Amino acid sequence: MTDLNTLTYTEEHEWVALDGDVATVGITDYAADKLGDVVFVELPEVGSAVTAGTVCGEIESTKSVGELYAPLTGEVVEVNDVVVEDPSLVNSDAFSAWLVKIRVDPAAVAGLLDRDAYVALTGGDR
Numbered sequence: 001m002t003d004l005n006t007l008t009y010t011e012e013h014e015w016v017a018l019d020g021d022v023a024t025v026g027i028t029d030y031a032a033d034k035l036g037d038v039v040f041v042e043l044p045e046v047g048s049a050v051t052a053g054t055v056c057g058e059i060e061s062t063k064s065v066g067e068l069y070a071p072l073t074g075e076v077v078e079v080n081d082v083v084v085e086d087p088s089l090v091n092s093d094a095f096s097a098w099l100v101k102i103r104v105d106p107a108a109v110a111g112l113l114d115r116d117a118y119v120a121l122t123g124g125d126r
Helices: 029-035 081-085 106-111 115-121
Strands: 014-019 022-027 038-042 055-061 065-069 074-079 100-104
Touching: 014 106, 022 029, 038 081, 100 106
Parallel strands: none
Antiparallel strands: 014 022, 022 100, 038 055, 055 065, 074 100
């Protein structure tokens, strides 16, 4: 299990784990719960550039379609093909079912929410 206190978060309900200059990105349990049963995940291609705050993918559920926003600007270096093949993994453990890894400027993470701010945003939900 990921230590949720070491992650940063976005207001669009993505979590970010930084390792050097690579940010691993997924959606939070809160987002997964709101979406319902996830049935399709579309992710950007490896090598593509993403810009913070812009749509870079799509997550479809039985209830709705949600957009995946890039939390940081950078280059996609890896996507989680396992989640693309089995989107339900997002529902079973959103914090282990990462979606994309992006090479970023590590200083940019300072602009994201810490755990306390994210919990306040969601009214106590993670």
